[in-house]
Amino acid sequence: MRVLAMLDGSLADPDRPLLRADDLGVQRGDGVFETVLVVDGRPRKLDAHLERLARSAALLDLPEPDRAAWRRCAAAACAAWDGPPEMVLKLVLTRGVDGTGVPTAFALGTPVPELVLRQRREGVRVLALDRGYEAGTGERAPWLLIGAKSLSYATNMAAQRYARAHDADDVLFVSSDGWVLEAATASVVVAHGSVLRTPPATAGLLPGTTQQQLFEAAEEAGWVTKVEPLRLDDVLSADGAWLVSSVRQLALIRSVDGRPLRASTHDATLRELLRL
Amino acid sequence: MRVLAMLDGSLADPDRPLLRADDLGVQRGDGVFETVLVVDGRPRKLDAHLERLARSAALLDLPEPDRAAWRRCAAAACAAWDGPPEMVLKLVLTRGVDGTGVPTAFALGTPVPELVLRQRREGVRVLALDRGYEAGTGERAPWLLIGAKSLSYATNMAAQRYARAHDADDVLFVSSDGWVLEAATASVVVAHGSVLRTPPATAGLLPGTTQQQLFEAAEEAGWVTKVEPLRLDDVLSADGAWLVSSVRQLALIRSVDGRPLRASTHDATLRELLRL
Numbered sequence: 001m002r003v004l005a006m007l008d009g010s011l012a013d014p015d016r017p018l019l020r021a022d023d024l025g026v027q028r029g030d031g032v033f034e035t036v037l038v039v040d041g042r043p044r045k046l047d048a049h050l051e052r053l054a055r056s057a058a059l060l061d062l063p064e065p066d067r068a069a070w071r072r073c074a075a076a077a078c079a080a081w082d083g084p085p086e087m088v089l090k091l092v093l094t095r096g097v098d099g100t101g102v103p104t105a106f107a108l109g110t111p112v113p114e115l116v117l118r119q120r121r122e123g124v125r126v127l128a129l130d131r132g133y134e135a136g137t138g139e140r141a142p143w144l145l146i147g148a149k150s151l152s153y154a155t156n157m158a159a160q161r162y163a164r165a166h167d168a169d170d171v172l173f174v175s176s177d178g179w180v181l182e183a184a185t186a187s188v189v190v191a192h193g194s195v196l197r198t199p200p201a202t203a204g205l206l207p208g209t210t211q212q213q214l215f216e217a218a219e220e221a222g223w224v225t226k227v228e229p230l231r232l233d234d235v236l237s238a239d240g241a242w243l244v245s246s247v248r249q250l251a252l253i254r255s256v257d258g259r260p261l262r263a264s265t266h267d268a269t270l271r272e273l274l275r276l
Numbered sequence: 277m278r279v280l281a282m283l284d285g286s287l288a289d290p291d292r293p294l295l296r297a298d299d300l301g302v303q304r305g306d307g308v309f310e311t312v313l314v315v316d317g318r319p320r321k322l323d324a325h326l327e328r329l330a331r332s333a334a335l336l337d338l339p340e341p342d343r344a345a346w347r348r349c350a351a352a353a354c355a356a357w358d359g360p361p362e363m364v365l366k367l368v369l370t371r372g373v374d375g376t377g378v379p380t381a382f383a384l385g386t387p388v389p390e391l392v393l394r395q396r397r398e399g400v401r402v403l404a405l406d407r408g409y410e411a412g413t414g415e416r417a418p419w420l421l422i423g424a425k426s427l428s429y430a431t432n433m434a435a436q437r438y439a440r441a442h443d444a445d446d447v448l449f450v451s452s453d454g455w456v457l458e459a460a461t462a463s464v465v466v467a468h469g470s471v472l473r474t475p476p477a478t479a480g481l482l483p484g485t486t487q488q489q490l491f492e493a494a495e496e497a498g499w500v501t502k503v504e505p506l507r508l509d510d511v512l513s514a515d516g517a518w519l520v521s522s523v524r525q526l527a528l529i530r531s532v533d534g535r536p537l538r539a540s541t542h543d544a545t546l547r548e549l550l551r552l
Contacts, residue, residue: 004297017293019302021280021384026295026368029305029428044412060430083399090303108297132409132420143447144434149539152305152428154336161337161418171419176410 001083005076007105014108018086023104025094029152029257031104032056033213035185037246038087038109041078044246046071048209052149053091055188059148063103065093068105077109086112088247117250119169123252124243126183127168128232129159135203135229137180156184170243172235172256179203180230186245187211188230188253190238191266195224197243205230211244216241232256240264249274277359278524281352283345283381290384292540299380301370303383305428306545308332311461313522314363314385317354320522322347324485328425329367335423335424339379353385354536362388364523370427392524395445400519403444404508411455411479411505422480432460446519448511448532455479456506462521463487464506464529466514467542470501474520479505486550487520493549508532516540525550 006012012018024030033056034049050067057065075090081087087109094104124241138146145152159171163184172188173181180199187208189198196218201207203211215225235241235256241253241261254260280290288294292316300306309332310325319325326343333341350365355361363385368492370380414422421428425436435447439460448464449457456475458464465474472494477483491501511517528543530536 014297017295019293019295020301021290021368021382022278023295024433025302026299026370026427027429028364028433029426029430030433031430079463089370092297092302094302099330110298111312113461129419130413130417130505132413132417132422137406137408137452141406143405143431143438144385145431145434146408150305150430150431151302151427152430153303154305154424154426154428155419155421157300157304157306158336158421162419165523176413195453215366245491254475 001111003077003080003109005073005080005107007073009072009076011076011080018106019104020097022098023094023096025092025151027098029154031092031094031151032062032149032265033060033093034091034149035246036089036091036144037075038078038081038089040085043074043078043089045213046074048212049091050257052209056148056150057093059142059145062093072078073107077107081109083111084222088112090100092151103125112247118201119248119251123254124169125255126172127163127165127166127252128169128172128174128257129162131173131175131181131204133175133204134177135175138204139202147201147206149206160184167258174232175189178231180232180235181205183243186243186248187206188235189214189242189244190230190235191240191264192238195226195229197226197228197234199230200227208244210246210249214244214270214274221273236243236261240266242270277387279353279356279385281349281356281383283349285348285352287352287356294382295380296373298374299370301368301372301427303374303450305426305430306336307368307370307427308329308336308338308425309369309427310367310425311522312365312367314354314357314365316361317357319350319354319365320352321485321489324488325367328485329369332426332531333423335421336417336426338369338371349383349465353383355437359387364388368427370413385386388523397487399415399530400445401443402446402448402529403439403442404448404450404533405438407449407451407457407480409451409480410453412449414480415478423477423482425482436460443534450496450508451480454507456508456511457481459519462519462524464511465490465518466521467507467516467540470535471502473504473506473510474504475502476504484520486522488527490520490546490550512537516542518546
């Protein structure tokens with residue numbers, strides 16, 4: 001089951017080719033995307049995703065996304081969905097065919113992969129891998145697009161493959177000067193007592209919509225939340241650490257580089273918070 | 277004028293969509309490419325390009341490219357070309373539609389852009405920009421895909437746009453510890469007297485097929501060639517510095533960060549060498 005909706009709200013056949021060979025999304029990974037979880041026909045946090053899509057587009061000098069059109073497009077995909085209660089809706093905006101200046105835009109709905117459902121239930125073993133740059137690099141070098149959710153994700157995918165080839169499920173990116181950043185497609189959140197922490201975007205990472213949602217819900221429930229730099233030791237010493245993303249929601253980190261983390265008593269509580 | 281050839285040697289209509297929305301080349305910039313210059317129907321250095329395509333594919337854990345098939349595909353594109361004497365032939369290999377394990381492969385032929393022809397004639401002004409990582413990072417962190425010619429080129433394109441927005445034509449990437457790397461889509465070569473130098477792949481760059489061709493021809497003609505680390509001062513003090521790539525061939529660097537380089541007496545000589 002897959003659905004494909006265009007920006008004008010029309011549906012297209014996902015089995016048929018959509019992009020030309022000279023689309024810059026194909027040729028250069030030149031575009032941006034968002035991944036939205038849809039539950040029972042309702043996209044979660046769509047406004048936050050569209051907000052971030054607009055930030056990514058601005059970093060890549062793409063035209064500002066038309067949010068009303070994207071909402072219509074997402075609604076069309078949701079209405080056409082005939083699969084399980086949960087759908088992964090990927091919004092894609094490329095620079096379009098070279099020379100035309102007309103972006104390519106579509107939303108593709110697919111089921112939540114079995115692997116992701118298992119990681120939600122069972123958690124993940126992560127491998128800490130060097131992201132190659134120092135924390136703060138993105139601030140002084142905007143052309144590196146650090147913090148843009150671009151279609152150029154080959155490195156994220158390669159790091160994930162590297163982790164899977166080394167007895168782990170995912171990667172925990174660390175800056176070359178030792179600061180915890182994020183996973184390949186998820187934010188990192190750690191708990192110490194009733195304090196939740198995640199590293200700041202300025203370290204060189206993508207701010208998480210689900211992490212933000214979690215922190216808002218946690219604050220209302222009496223937790224203290226902090227956005228501040230984290231070391232790997234902060235993860236290793238935590239009373240719970242999670243990969244947090246729209247589709248995976250919460251995946252408890254079971255181990256880092258093969259070193260088991262202590263069992264968390266907070267996992268069930270945080271899961272409840274995200275369902276608010 | 278554009279031609280599109282598939283890996284089986286058949287031709288396709290370049291005006292029609294070719295890639296599905298769920299092709300990982302689209303979704304993740306997950307694939308590799310080569311750009312080959314074709315002159316009078318003959319691809320230049322096709323074997324060297326296919327060799328590098330295979331190296332890039334290996335870095336991304338893609339199946340090894342079928343070189344005979346790629347040669348056939350390139351030949352089909354060349355035979356169908358009815359445009360100017362020079363054609364840019366881009367070979368693209370993506371991981372294919374998610375879950376199928378079947379790569380998407382095609383060759384797209386287009387004319388040499390007017391901008392490139394002008395840079396060949398008139399040279400380029402470059403802006404030195406931080407590449408974000410230290411020289412040598414790729415050696416210890418293969419998951420970063422440094423030195424793979426992947427489809428995830430959004431950063432290269434963003435750096436080029438940044439340069440153009442700042443009174444330059446292209447970027448000269450420098451490692452965060454000050455070593456000259458390459459341009460967004462070209463190698464860097466400098467001359468001091470009769471010595472040609474280019475930085476090594478281990479610094480964190482893509483080895484250039486045209487740079488290699490130039491060095492081989494130069495050695496036969498009595499030049500000394502060296503592959504060794506370069507500082508920005510080595511570019512600024514050169515008797516000639518060039519961006520070297522398959523399509524642009526040689527573009528003389530006129531200035532770095534607005535500081536003019538001395539006029540080169542070697543430019544015509546090197547141009548002759550590349551036509552050998």
